Amino acid sequence: MHRHVTRPTAWWPSRARPLPAGRPPFTRTVVTDAVLAAVFFAVMLVELLGPDGPADSGTTTRAVLICAAVAGPLASRRTAPLASYLVGTAALSVEALWGLENTVSPYANLIGLYSLGLHASRIRAWCGPFAAFLGMIAYFTGQEQRPSWSAVPAGVLFLWLLVWAIGFGSARRLEERDATQLRLRSEVVAGERARMAREVHDLIGHTVNVMLVQAGATRRLLSRDPERAREVLAQLEDSGREALEELDRVLGLLRHTATSPSVQPGLGDLSRLTSRMEQAGITVATRVEPGGAELPGSIDMSAYRIVQEALTNTVKHARAETADVTVRRVGDLLDIEVSDDGHGAGNGYAPGRGLLGIAERVSILGGRLEHGQGEHGGFRLRVRLPLR
Structure with a gap:
């Protein structure tokens, strides 16, 4: 026998925001991101092994490892966006500190920051601007020219934060859309439940009350007028049969598999209704x-x-x-x-x-x-x- 275990809700949100309805399946996104990481790694290798690449093999090995550390996290940019961006930023900072700058590396990091804003949960996504600011300090500090904090670093930081903001804003709009769809779906379900309740109440309430009155009349007539009591019992039987038929029709309509006629009652059926009341x-x-x-x-x-x-x-x-x-x-x-x-x-x-x-x-x-x-x-x- 299986037991249902209720787990406490964690105060720290999940690593990644669930993909909204209509987004590509999980397997396809993983493959796409893996291909993206591989492409960036290949382009970075081409840049690294070009004419201006490092001369000794040790430096080349370190540069290749750093390229893998910068591009590789893109493979998990949707499933673990915060960890992916932090690893990529740390690798980019080390690359700058060691003087192994690659012109393609910042673009990989920029995609990681956008993915953090778009795919991470709300709290984790807010780690992006702080991580970008610290990474920017390390990156420009490690450059050979070591420029002061002038217009160039400030402009780059502005661009990075703007890209993060675009991703973060898109994610919030998607969340709002999903929340609206869920709310509308809940309203539709609630409205349908209310409609079902009204239909069943109108049907059962009316017929059962009429049958109760007929049953009470039968009880009073049994001793003094058995013949009239039998007539009322026959009417009670007819009321019950009609109630079952109408209940079967209502349930059939709710299941959309009605085997009985799906014609709704209308004002043309008032004569049958009034005859029940006379009974x-x-x-x-x-x-x-x-x-x-x-x-x-x-x-x-x-x-x-x-x-x-x-x-x-x-x-x-x-x-x-x-x-x-x-x-x-x-x-x-x-x-x-x-x-x-x-x-x-x-x-x-x-x-x-x-x-x-x-x-x-x-x-x-x-x-x-x-x-x-x-x-x-x-x-x-x-x-x-x-x-x-």
């Missing part, structure tokens, strides 16, 4: 005025879910006998009103999950939601959804 003992009067049924798919489904959840709340909380549902199109708005004759909302009532789910749907569609005590008692909910 639960509530008479529902529904009015869908002309033009209210010809709606975009998302508006049509959301309107149905809003009415469904409002009627579910009527069953759960209102103790009502009748409810009225009115859907009408007013210009570019869809007006939905659901009211009942129940005991209404008390002072300071807090919306539950049902009303919060309706509010989320309305907010996504850019609409307005009002709910509270009705003019003649009971509870009243009104929603206005823009159609454009």
Whole structure:
């Protein structure tokens, strides 16, 4: 059996910043950097072994080793950028102190400094300017002419720091882009989870509440009216079967492998919804005025879910006998009103999950939601959804 061991988080960041999405694979980058190091080493050898190269073999051997120490770290400029740059800078300083300057060596070091700013973690990347400053002191101190700190060394230092800043700034922009993508991905996942929760809540909450009312009615009818109790049990069975079918449809849509029809419910299904409510003992009067049924798919489904959840709340909380549902199109708005004759909302009532789910749907569609005590008692909910 394997155990999951939680390791403490190190205070010192990793050697290199992880490659963002879309960057070349790790193996390809390693091979590319190895080739880059080999090319620099070869060019430095050509420069070293030219007509102006050292005369004795001992000096040549040391120069070759220094060339390898300057160019070799480029092979790990992405995987270990700080160590790579420090080794290269130290080798460049030794090269200058020993009087074995190679005109190609500073360019290899410049690439190492750029790579440090681009690929190292934020804290390690900040070691670059300090290492560049110390290396610059050693490099110009070791030159034969030993110039004073004049415009030439200052200009070179400025160039080195500018190259580091370009790499560092690019890395931060990549980090910001990756963080934005991750945040957007998290928002999409959270939104999808909320949508799934709303769908399952609307489906299960409505049907289970209706079934509970039917089960309670059956219990009361068993002793005095068995025939009516059997009818209610048959309705309870039908409600459960419809709930399973709709739940299978919702789960199929979420998996994108639905075997049942993927048609979303809409205002055209209100008659089936009201018949369920009548089975639960509530008479529902529904009015869908002309033009209210010809709606975009998302508006049509959301309107149905809003009415469904409002009627579910009527069953759960209102103790009502009748409810009225009115859907009408007013210009570019869809007006939905659901009211009942129940005991209404008390002072300071807090919306539950049902009303919060309706509010989320309305907010996504850019609409307005009002709910509270009705003019003649009971509870009243009104929603206005823009159609454009």
